Amino acid sequence: MSDGLAFISVDHPPVNALSLTVRQGLARAIAAANADPLVDGLILRTIGKTFIAGADIKELQQGMHLQSPTVRDIQDMIEAGKPSVAAIHGSALGGGLELALTCTFRVGLPDATVGLPEVKLGLLPGAGGTQRLTRLCGPRVALDVILSGRRLDAKEASDLGIFDAIVTDTHEAPARFLRDRLAAGDVPPPILERSHAIANVDAAIFTDARTNNRKRARGRLAPDAIVDCIEAACRLPGAEGVAFERAQFDALQGGEQNRALAYAFFAERDAAKALGSNPAPALEVARAGIVGGGLMGSGIAVALANAGIDVILVDVDQDATSAAQQRIAQIHAGAVARGAMSDAARHAAQNHIHFHTDYRSFSSCDLVIEAAPERMAIKESIFARLGEVTPAHAILASNTSSLDIDRMAAASNHPSRVIGLHFFSPAHVMKLVEVVRSGASSPEALSTGMALARRLGKVAVLAGNCDGFIANRSLQFYTGQAEFLMEQGASPEQIDHVAEAFGMPMGPVAMRDMAGLDVAALVRSVRARTLPPEERLSPLIEKMVEAGRLGQKSGAGFYRYEGRKRITDPEALAIIQAAARELGIRQRSFTDEEIRDRLFLPIINEGAREIEEDIALRASDIDVAWVNGYGFPAHRGGPMYWGEQTGLDRVVAMAERLGAELGPRWQPSALLRHVAASGGEWSRTLGGKD
Numbered sequence: 001m002s003d004g005l006a007f008i009s010v011d012h013p014p015v016n017a018l019s020l021t022v023r024q025g026l027a028r029a030i031a032a033a034n035a036d037p038l039v040d041g042l043i044l045r046t047i048g049k050t051f052i053a054g055a056d057i058k059e060l061q062q063g064m065h066l067q068s069p070t071v072r073d074i075q076d077m078i079e080a081g082k083p084s085v086a087a088i089h090g091s092a093l094g095g096g097l098e099l100a101l102t103c104t105f106r107v108g109l110p111d112a113t114v115g116l117p118e119v120k121l122g123l124l125p126g127a128g129g130t131q132r133l134t135r136l137c138g139p140r141v142a143l144d145v146i147l148s149g150r151r152l153d154a155k156e157a158s159d160l161g162i163f164d165a166i167v168t169d170t171h172e173a174p175a176r177f178l179r180d181r182l183a184a185g186d187v188p189p190p191i192l193e194r195s196h197a198i199a200n201v202d203a204a205i206f207t208d209a210r211t212n213n214r215k216r217a218r219g220r221l222a223p224d225a226i227v228d229c230i231e232a233a234c235r236l237p238g239a240e241g242v243a244f245e246r247a248q249f250d251a252l253q254g255g256e257q258n259r260a261l262a263y264a265f266f267a268e269r270d271a272a273k274a275l276g277s278n279p280a281p282a283l284e285v286a287r288a289g290i291v292g293g294g295l296m297g298s299g300i301a302v303a304l305a306n307a308g309i310d311v312i313l314v315d316v317d318q319d320a321t322s323a324a325q326q327r328i329a330q331i332h333a334g335a336v337a338r339g340a341m342s343d344a345a346r347h348a349a350q351n352h353i354h355f356h357t358d359y360r361s362f363s364s365c366d367l368v369i370e371a372a373p374e375r376m377a378i379k380e381s382i383f384a385r386l387g388e389v390t391p392a393h394a395i396l397a398s399n400t401s402s403l404d405i406d407r408m409a410a411a412s413n414h415p416s417r418v419i420g421l422h423f424f425s426p427a428h429v430m431k432l433v434e435v436v437r438s439g440a441s442s443p444e445a446l447s448t449g450m451a452l453a454r455r456l457g458k459v460a461v462l463a464g465n466c467d468g469f470i471a472n473r474s475l476q477f478y479t480g481q482a483e484f485l486m487e488q489g490a491s492p493e494q495i496d497h498v499a500e501a502f503g504m505p506m507g508p509v510a511m512r513d514m515a516g517l518d519v520a521a522l523v524r525s526v527r528a529r530t531l532p533p534e535e536r537l538s539p540l541i542e543k544m545v546e547a548g549r550l551g552q553k554s555g556a557g558f559y560r561y562e563g564r565k566r567i568t569d570p571e572a573l574a575i576i577q578a579a580a581r582e583l584g585i586r587q588r589s590f591t592d593e594e595i596r597d598r599l600f601l602p603i604i605n606e607g608a609r610e611i612e613e614d615i616a617l618r619a620s621d622i623d624v625a626w627v628n629g630y631g632f633p634a635h636r637g638g639p640m641y642w643g644e645q646t647g648l649d650r651v652v653a654m655a656e657r658l659g660a661e662l663g664p665r666w667q668p669s670a671l672l673r674h675v676a677a678s679g680g681e682w683s684r685t686l687g688g689k690d
């Protein structure tokens with residue numbers, strides 16, 4: 001205590017999560033301060049690297065958050081007690097911010113961040129966050145902050161009125177702040193009793209928010225519940241609003257989506273630990289090289305430069321480097337136009353990128369990523385050259401989607417330094433990076449790949465070396481089914497509709513059109529050579545290409561396009577029907593459920609095969625790859641988790657049917673059969689492996 005102010009300091013490493021012991025300590029300290037006649041006000045602060053970072057997720061899953069004192073009990077004590085200030089450094093997220101919102105004032109250090117990220121776990125802020133933020137900042141701000149779950153920095157928190165001041169420390173400065181307010185008699189009522197921000201609300205903002213949810217949330221329940229709560233905050237008295245929010249929270253908590261999203265959260269954490277608890281030290285990458293500034297090389301250059309890494313980009317000649325420079329400028333211009341990047345940040349990033357045509361410019365690089373055309377002869381000659389010109393410590397990575405990393409490693413003459421770093425298109429946007437282990441990759445090379453991906457804000461998954469690695473390898477079975485379904489009579493529209501209603505951002509047929517059917521045909525011509533003799537690929541893509549239909553870029557593929565709008569095209573349907581006749585297939589109609597199972601169940605069978613062959617370390621890594629690489633709906637956990645939830649027996653039955661019809665690659669894998677027969681849970685059956 002000092003001068004009539006009580007300091008309550010939470011010290012619970014690593015992140016001061018609101019565990020039961022923290023709540024018990026808070027309850028004791030607040031009760032003592034409230035009962036002490038010498039205390040005029042209290043300051044809630046934390047020791048360590050952060051404010052209260054949120055609820056304790058492990059306790060949430062075990063139901064321990066319901067043991068008293070609950071967060072809500074503590075909030076009641078603060079709100080009913082003496083004037084208070086939350087002094088925030090580090091981050092105040094979720095329950096941490098909700099607790100701070102029960103204080104009379106909030107002040108933050110310039111490096112502080114705040115946010116209510118519950119939506120990411122399929123929840124809503126259930127400790128009054130929707131009600132108090134709405135009453136403090138108005139519904140428009142609350143909708144933005146709570147629906148996005150994004151973090152706000154101190155300046156924005158202050159501009160929006162969440163912080164009453166930005167301060168230089170969490171001791172003297174908040175004390176001075178509170179004393180001044182007490183002296184001036186300037187102490188507002190608790191936020192739940194304030195109504196200025198909810199006067200004259202335009203009801204249209206809620207209609208708009210729900211419309212946006214339909215477009216963006218793709219089947220998630222929490223976003224609409226959040227809108228309901230914020231709307232309730234505008235019309236109900238404070239206590240009733242809190243009760244309304246509680247009911248909505250309880251309906252979501254522990255539900256299917258909440259469980260799947262929590263699973264996805266931990267799956268990502270596990271993927272990051274793929275190299276074990278004590279991985280080899282990663283190399284510090286100050287300067288990175290890129291070979292080839294085409295579509296992928298340019299995107300990767302942007303990702304690196306935006307993270308403050310110097311980039312040396314080498315392409316074949318001046319024209320090619322100019323084209324790369326232009327592509328990069330366009331990406332940055334788009335980011336600035338969207339408000340996602342400041343002009344200063346754009347300049348800084350562009351200054352990091354240097355264009356060359358001579359491989360010797362790689363002589364000072366710590367890592368080089370090859371993103372040249374997908375042909376082994378080209379890759380081998382590039383790796384041979386990289387082996388000559390790069391320093392002895394440099395890691396050499398390929399962005400290949402399907403070619404053998406071992407062959408590139410051999411060509412380099414330094415196989416231990418070679419890994420795959422497989423980015424997804426557009427590389428500056430998509431979160432997934434597969435870090436591919438060759439037969440000889442050193443632990444340091446793999447650690448460096450994983451650490452680099454993290455530094456770029458990506459999600460890294462460790463993969464074994466095979467055609468397609470984890471993601472593309474299983475994707476083939478999904479897109480392959482889309483083609484077989486079309487041969488059998490399902491329309492592109494119905495297939496895409498089913499996939500999109502399931503939660504995919506874009507159906508498999510439209511996705512093909514967008515990526516270009518000529519590109520797909522090229523990859524398939526290589527793949528066709530390694531197919532078992534009794535198997536076939538559907539000829540539909542080649543038929544479309546023969547008809548000059550290359551997808552969106554040529555205005556027509558499986559659909560016709562007006563700009564980006566896809567339109568059902570009788571001509572495309574006629575090509576599909578003619579192909580079916582040639583193949584002797586009698587077309588029929590499909591239910592949506594049949595289509596859903598045909599698209600998604602084969603992914604799970606192939607995923608099991610990837611685990612069998614050590615391409616994927618565990619089922620959850622395949623889920624992380626699908627969620628972050630293809631936008632598989634995280635509220636369904638990922639294909640492997642979804643399969644487990646809906647029953648692996650169904651996956652086996654589907655694989656038996658498809659295997660009989662289409663050949664050995666579609667037949668049930670031994671691991672799938674084993675897991676399905678022994679409890680149907682990947683993690684339990686795989687024991688130490690998962």
Ligand code: NAD
Nearest residue numbers: 292293294295296297315316320371372373374400401425
């Ligand atoms: P691209 O054709 O757009 O770009 C290739 C670039 O490499 C061109 O700028 C070309 O001039 C340059 N190049 C060719 N030979 C070179 C050499 N010897 N030295 C230096 N530069 C050379 O190709 P892309 O789509 O960016 O694909 C690049 C790689 O990324 C391929 O291995 C591809 O499989 C992989 N990939 C592509 C995607 C995708 O969606 N396009 C996604 C993931 C991975």
